[in-house]
Amino acid sequence: MSHHPTKGQCLSCSIRPITIFSTLDAAEVEQIQAFQPAIIHYDANDIIYHQGMEARYAYTLRQGFVKIVNTLADGRSHIVQLLRAGDFFGFGGLSGVNYKHSAIALTSLDVCRLPLADLLKLKQTHPKIEAEMTKRWLERLHRAESMLVELGTKKAAERLASFLLRWCAGNAPDTWVALPLNRAEIGELLGVTIETISRFLADWKRQGFIGESRGNIQILDAAGLRQAVAIEG
Template sequence: MPRKEAISDCINCPIRSVSIFAGFSLEEVRNISFPVHTVAYSAGEVFYHEGTSPQAAFTIKSGVVKLVKELSNGRTQIVRLLTTGDIFGFEGLMDTRYHHTAIALNEAHVCHLSLSDLIGVCRDNPHVNEAILHRWAQALKQTEDLLVELGTKKANERLASFIVSWCEHSGMEGWTALPLTRQELAELLGLTVETVSRILADWKRKNYLEEKQGAIRLNPKKDLVQQLVKITT
């Protein structure tokens, strides 16, 4: 799997303001003392496997990444979805194993941060430290929200609130890329492919939403979006 690599231009990084270096001055960014590489991964490529020994952490410049846990019996749960600005693999700072398998859902560009380098930065720089703490908090919140979905809602409610929040997250209005297969939606929401397919097909028939090669659009006629949201409660 030949992968494009390049030294990152941190100074002009478009996501610097949301990265863990957000608190850095230009000066400090310039002084980042270790190499940061931008690496391209294509859909389906694995960043690392659950249980293996952590070498690196990543920041997403573009693309969508899933973190999954797999049971011995083959059942799979997507634990978190990550997009631009999100970081992953940082459990390597605290633990000797990765907690999930990380896989790109589409063409993704990420910054590769070697953990051995990162540990030092993290220790020396309170900004980074705090930034990382914030990310953990955020991840926990996200995970808890998903937990509540799975624990308290039924199939159509889960799907509705996921779709709606996914579309909102990316600005709403118009087409939103949704690089998840039915299978993956199922693995995220604790359902089966068939159930997801049926519900989505139903909504398309009812004109609640449209779908077009990996992108969806909620029908702007308000009451239809409401239909979805209201299910959510």
């Protein structure tokens, strides 16, 4: 685990436009600077926080990817969210003393870490921050509920296909997109085994719907992929 805490420079922060502090003016940014935001680096597979741990910080992901994992008493686990740059996490601590999930680095990444106590103060004194946080909570609730529908109504192939399409959404067709998840992780996200994932992906690669190369994927034929899962699934 490689921590190199650096004092965050909020005014010049390159990702601020997509954070909960996006709506603040310069004077207000100075104020949050007075709190102790720390920029911390993690390597892939590092644990940012662990389920059950005392919750003390909330985080903004500056760059890279994080998985939020929930583990049952018997060891089975499930990825409840995938986070990307700008996402805000660890706030579950606001409602309880312990983290309810683990946050694990999928890639080498940087986060901006803020003590929950400070965040609570900021939230109370700056309605703009409070509003942005609300927006993100509702957004995250919506994502969770959408995933619930995916798991509840779709079969494995369709879940996998819509995951890939969603992951690559926004990129032009045929562009290579980093997919920092191995088969086991995709399985933990979609509620499917490694082998099933592997079979479908191999099949779709053979059919030319998608391409894959060292942790990157490309959608070559979205329509074909969609049709394939509509028929077989």
